[in-house]
Amino acid sequence: MDNTRFRQQAVFMRSSLFDEGFLDEQFIQLEELQDDVNPNFVEEIVTLFYSDSVRFVYNIERALMSNPPNFTKLDDHMHQFKGSCSSIGAKKVKEECRRFREYCAAENLEGCLRSFQQIKIEYTTLKKKLESYFK
């Protein structure tokens, strides 16, 4: 009984994640990769992503604080971060990354800062959601 409920919850959570645009089809791809050999594949990947992307976040923050701002470097870091986000299908985060890169190209530091704040919000929101989803 409880099990069913959990599963139902999981299903619900999952579809909401998609509906709300947190995740895209890449996540489905990951799910498809999951099999007997790697029964927790998706969770492993997500965990790996979050632990690895921390350094990107750090790099970007540091680059944002540097004076004068080095937009090329910022863009590079963001590019890497974006690539990583795409691995788990973090849709909203990716979107925000794209916006960030636009600000970067325009050398709009203010815009970059704001955008990055948003990125961090999306990033942690998704993390929480996925954590509870996996439980």
Added chain:
Amino acid sequence: MIIITQPFFELTALILAYSPSLSLTKMDNGCFSSPRRDFPAGLRVLVVDDDPTWLKILEKMLKKCNYEVTTCCLARHALNLLRERKDGYDIVISDVNMPDMDGFKLLEHVGLEMDLPVIMMSVDGETSRVMKGVQHGACDYLLKPIRMKELRNIWQHVFRKRIHEAKEFESFESFESIHLMRNGSELSDDGNLFAIEDVSSAKKRKDADGKHNDKECLDPSSTKKARVVWSVDLHQKFVKAVNQIGFDKVGPKKILDLMNVPWLTRENVASHLQKYRLYLSRIQKENNQRSSSSGMKPSDFPSKDQGSFGFQNSLNKQQNDVSNDSYNYSDGSLQVGNVETKSHEGDPHGIVSQSTIAKKGRLLTGNIADTNMRDSLRVGLNQHFAPLESEGNHPVFNCSMPTQYSWTEVPCMQLKEEHKSYVHLEDSFSKLPLHGKQHPIHVDQSQSVASINSTPSITEEEVAACIEAKPLFTDYKNDYASSISSIGNAVDSFPIQPGSLIMNDQSSEPISTINSGLKTQGYNNLSFISDLELYQRNLLLGGEANTAPLDEDLHFYWLQGERYNMNFGLQHIGMPEYYDPGLVSEAATHLYDSNDYSVIEQGLFIA
């Protein structure tokens, strides 16, 4: 019969089963004609990506496709893996943005050295990037996020390449019989053929071609794909033809006609031309970027007997230069050209190039290299380098470089062994004319690279040695810093050396020693490459600015050198920059510094 290395062991086994007498090469053919039963399953993929998340995902995806996956997060490491097991992989998938090396550079190296199909990946799908990828020789360009279905079909690139290889072989006379045999199966035209068929007919072909295969196969002892061996002479002809026609108007057919090599096919020339072009453009780019190379001090290269000495000098120069700027291959080529002519008179080998190198002036500081080299040389080449060893001979070496390279002694030992093995390897390898063959190392790049770099037996030892040596080298950081210049020299000198060494019938030994010596600086590769390059250039270039080919060679050698160094454990210090392709190119350019033509003359060491 097309000699295609059959990566799939099953296939080989299959072939063997059918024709036990068939040599490996033969099997290749057979393998090719009847690919693995379960092809493309078991395809050996090497994935290179600095993002661990993606690496894991790709690994899983590829495994699901029933491929054999090896993952790697560093481009350097990937190159090592590839070199270690020349036939260990069928295809490489690499990310474009990587911290330690540009994905495109890796792509080039792999293409030139191992001639494996490479697929690029990136989040960025901009047209210009994709174009760049294709220009650098990528088989495909995938956009992240990658779908599994995209990965399922990567085997087509492996297949396509094999067919292409087979076609090239078809041009060989020895393959004529195969053609006859193959009548029905338009292998070359129809990919389906491979899917088949006829093990027995394949066997027949093999038998007939067996001999030919062995002959044609560059590396009969290995399962390497047989390919046209672009020997120094051949390449020289090629470059001459290109220059005659005019680079802009050049076309494979024209080149082929001018070259007048009966067994060479248009396809061979076409693919070689493509590589040459890539090489040239890369050199030019590097040249443009490089600050003017330091004027190579007209080292008083004593064109003494030490032909090798000349190399050393040049190597030294190169080394120095390397540290300073990229090799101007183009420049060098010019010089080399001159040098070549000169050298041809006296020392056909890169001695001339050495002088060129000397011109670079970098080398002079490569005294250190001298010391090291000498030692190393001694180790390996005893006879050959004897002259080199003598103080007098290597003015270059006696230059500035303080013998900080005492530590090189250590590697020397290694070198010794390595040299031997190296030499052997070289022998067995494509026809690197190391021993007694007066051909410059300018063989098919992949070949040379392979031969020089990876001596399977050596590799392991070397690698081990390298690992051990590495810690040693950290101590020498200071030395390294100062010796960088020397390395540059060494690098410079190397290029010539290998050539000259070879010429001197010393077989690769001298080269290897030199390289090892030089490499300790971490530039070993460079020097080695540059040496080879020089050598080749000298040989190949009829005094024309044939930098391009050399550059390629250089790179190869560089790559090889890297390997080589590794092997010798000489790589200590600053190995990180070891793989810096820029270095190599720099070295190359240095070698060819056009200013130093006069030096070249001097440098013409007389072997």
